[in-house]
Amino acid sequence: MNIVLRIWRQESPGSGGAFVDHPLSDVDPGWMLLEALDVLNEKLVARDRRPIAFDSDCREGICGACGVVVNGRPHGGMPHATTCELSVGAALASAPRPTNGAGVITLEPFRTGAFPVVCDLVVDRGALDRVIMAGGFVTVRTGSAPEANTIPIPKADADPALDAAACIGCGACVAACPNGSAALFAGAKASHLGRLPQGKPEQGRRALSLVRALDDAGFGACSLHGECEAVCPKDIRTDVIARLNRDALRARIRGR
């Protein structure tokens, strides 16, 4: 089949950008969307045109590198899937109905104040790393760990900790949020570590640091809109935000 990829093209952070239509013929709807971009890029390169810049690495939904707004939805709106797990057929399903034969898939970067565009569909998500650096860790030195089974952790704590730790740091939650908030991202880290005994000693300090870092990194405030949860490829729930806020509030009251 023939499709049109309507792609945001922007050469550099400072330059302006615009949507450009890139028609692509002989596409199999079973191809993955990013494979269609690979094919388009080979054609562009052969004509000495600048290929589409986009991030992707593992192509199996775990590294969090890919992140494209597909037809207006971060990662294309398929439940619990990243952009790299989206087929052309699935992307077409959410596209406007084709007018003259070719379906149009619209691709644009994760736009939000804290993620400047680097080139085309590539954005700088370094702000997420800065949030983790502010306190998203357990302070433990290599070599000072006790025997692993010393502290039993109830399965009822370990499982939800892993549910929160499943965050891949893709930034879709921020891109979907009308405020550009990364509360789901920070909340996931606070929940992951806060539910485990190893993370308890720093729970309050961590929550305060994360909340402060969100502001410093330029993310917006959370108004519990819930768009983040709807687009999260790893099914992180907004209760992690409540947890982060509760931890931060408690730490403020206790002064630690």
Next chain:
Amino acid sequence: MSAELQPGVPSGPIAGKWTRRRAELALVGPVQKRRHRVVVVGAGLAGASAAASLSELGYETLCLCFQDSPRRAHSVAAQGGINAAKNYQNDGDSVERLFRDTLKGGDFRSREANVYRLAELSNGIVDQAVAQGVPFAREYGGALANRSFGGALVSRTFYSRGQTGQQLLLGAYQAVAKEAARGGLTLLARREMLDLIVVDGRARGVVARNLVSGALETHLADAVVLATGGYANVYHLSTNARGSNATAIWRAYRRGAAFANPCFVQFHPTCLPVSGEHQAKLTLMSESLRNDGRVWVPGQAGDGRRPEDIPEDERDYYLERLYPRYGNLAARDVASRAAKVVCDEGRGVAPGGRAVFLDLRDAVDRVGAGALRERYGNLFEMYERIVGDDPLRTPLRIYPAAHYTMGGLWVDYDLMTTIPGLFAAGEANFSDHGANRLGASALMQTLADGYFIVPPSVGNYLATARLSPVSEATSEVRDAVASAESRIGALVGSRGGLPAAQFHRALGDLLWNHCGLARSEAGLVAALRQIDELRGRFWRDVRVPGSGASFNQELERAGRVADFLELAELMCIDAVARDESAGCHLREEHQTQDGEPRRDDAHFAHVAAWMHTAGGAPPRRLIEPLVFEAAPLEVRSYR
């Protein structure tokens, strides 16, 4: 043994070697530590754990990665688990047994003392990860849970659902974040190492390209750690992430680091089969599925029936038939080769005939669908999304794919390469897995290297080395920058009209056919001719739009393919020279009647380490003889 290869293994009984070495290693004083700068290239499990630990010790540490964040390094994709000899299951495990399983799994082509140390360090890794808050699977009572992996009769694998690599990586990444927050470590993302700086024969830094601005940067240091992963992407289609590449270790080889056993490549038995020519990569289904799944093909060639319509007595559970003791948990190379054999017999399953069934039916009957979802939920979702079948109703279709490279930079017992001051950790080195790696051992090795071996070894080097002052003006530094510049210039200056990906696909096809699951001298010689020809065409016909002075992903791709085209040649040269079969390396000339590899211990019980020679002359083959004192050589059998 060649004078150029000094393994430096401590003397004495194997169980005391590491303890002795640790006591011997020279220490750097606390004040001196701050004055030493160490560059770590790569931020996966090996790189992040090394960088964080070096920074904790007080070294000024710089960590580079090509991804936009260290949390994305390909270690993140490891699914099944990490081995440790805790013996929590009381099933007879011990350091001794993990050592012997790993050595035997590698078909006696690894350095015994390194493997023993790996087993010894395994328990401390799990302790460390738990302390960092890695959420491993737990029993209801709160104790850590285990599962079984291939090549072992005990249950020693620790896991976090099907995302163990991700969780361990987040632990190491958060340790890096902690050190960056403290100010001991500087993290530079979106940097690709393009050359190694060698001054007076010592590694003194790297030349890296800032992938956003295109600028070439020099990062000078007193020691360099390469933790840049393996080179399975040389096959184009592999389970590796798209960006995984060999450039850092290949540039180090070109600067004088010996490259060991390049032909040792692992083909993972449980991957989704190739589906189309535009496919970007192959998807792995964790080997842990072999705990509960039974592998089979129809007994008759050309059986077109659906799997559920094939009666029990017309199915061939070939792994259970051939290897009754290990059954579906035979080592990876054994399981992969067996799949190829049944498919070559025409018994592979549709479409294309290059796939076998992995059937969970009996496990569903035994433990129930709910329990299996609990164990493998995210894998089932991934499979269903890609293939459209529910693995709990229809058997999975799987086939081997290039997955992991046991070969890599040669390192001594301290993980130092033949270039003083250059260390290699994780998959980038050759050290512990011989001719085949066991499942759940890669994570173990990366973290043993990064947390526990590299930090004291780097200290020992810095305490004893006499380093001359180096600056941007030093001629060797300027040369390295100029050489990276001219390579970029050649790529963007080529006036051809073909994208690098086309050459990569062609290279992958010919390596898969001639240096893949089975190899022969005739095939390898033909491949060498074709690689040479392909490389000529690459430099004539490649097209890289744009310039080197900006964000340019096509330039990144082309540079990596250019290096793969050189590395592929060394792999084939090594595969020809290793005129025996061992582990993953099946030379068709050397197999038993049942198709099992036949080792030639009299002539090949050694590591082959290749040294680059200038001026286009063939590389030199150095030998490190392998001695087996603690675990005597035996014929490997999983029957």
